[in-house]
Amino acid sequence: MVDQLRHFEDVKALAAARQAEVTVAFDLQQRREQAAAGVPAGEQGAGVGAQVALARRESPARGGRLLGLARALTGMPRTAAAFRSGRLNEWRTTLIVRETVCLSVEDRAGVDEELAPDTGTFDGAGDRAIISAVKAAAYRRDPRSVAKRASHAVNERTVSLRPAPDTMARVTALLPVAQGVAVYAALVKEADTLRAAGDERGKGQIMADTLIERATGIECGVSSIEIQLVMTDRTLLQGDSEPARLTGYGTVPAEWARRVALEELTEDVTTWVRRLYTEPGTDDLVAMDSKARLFPPGLRRFIQVRDDVCRTPYCDAPIRHDDHIIPWHKDGFTSAGNGQGLCEACNHTKETPGWSAKPLPLPGTRHTVRLKTPTGHTYTSTAPPLPGTRWRGTAEKKPSVQVLGHAGPSQAYRLAR
Ligand SMILES: [Zn+2]
Incomplete structure (x- = not known):
């Protein structure tokens, strides 16, 4: 069974390496077709990553990265060979390519030759060891472009939202290091000040509350911002346990949704209920x-x-x-x-x-x-x-149900409080 596990691991790596080769050929073919159709040179290649994504059942963003990986690999024959033989899996190959994207084609090929992953350089090495080895080799070849990439990274600053368990959410800010440290220090300072004045909330709790207050401009954080909670009428009015959906977050427990809609918010918060109708049988x-x-x-x-x-x-x-x-x-x-x-x-x-x-x-x-x-x-x-x-x-599919009339979603009414 252990031998089978290894065997299928090798098969997966080989299949992924073959996918990369096919991806590059497909990209070239699509660009040729677009050129023939008169698409300007700067726009050729549009939509190729999206097609790769659909075929591979991945998100378009990941499809674009897979295409980038495949194209970069053509200039790194020894890494590609290690990939095909199973010495590197798709993820580790991605790590190597990712650390060399800032380099010129020649320098990337130089790093490939120097590290020679097909000879077993990275056998037994962990992800972090691989990253630092490739980083070091890239830096030796072209210190300037590695530094330029770091200064370019500031353009990647962003804020994102991910669901966390128990109706919590993680708001993540990717910031330039000075501003990132400053944001954190400001929250710590506020927490220390309030706690010294007798606030009984924990340090983390005050920091979180302060972040909500300063980002939304109001204390409880949701009054002027619209959040959309979608639930069945049974959940809202009859204590049913069918979970609700918070747009942009995902599934939330029925009881929590009811509390937010009916009780928890303060006096100056308005709750609007919009009726939505679904077709019987199709749920549309x-x-x-x-x-x-x-x-x-x-x-x-x-x-x-x-x-x-x-x-x-x-x-x-x-x-x-x-x-x-x-x-x-x-x-x-x-x-x-x-x-x-x-x-x-x-x-x-x-x-x-x-x-x-x-x-x-x-x-x-x-x-x-x-x-x-x-x-x-x-x-x-x-x-x-x-x-x-x-x-x-x-x-x-369920059998078709004919619907003769339909009602609009626009009737909105204010919940009696
Ligand atoms: Zn999309």
């Missing part, structure tokens, strides 16, 4: 259409609730654009059926020549979009289930 959300070109606010909100995150398969990114699945200039309607939420990158990809999409009115399923790539491959995206409904594959 029902909405009104609009004659305007731009999605009116009610419809935008509706699409965000229905789609939750970017609709491209495997892409988890937050929605940034309300997209006409069939474009407005091709007579696409401004409707819930022809609308989808996309992230910025996926929206650009969809505009690339050779890509197309259309809503797929499949009986018995939630809102479905078919995406067609330049090679003619098609992928379908079905809206995620709403609270109170279940994930299910398209393979086990």
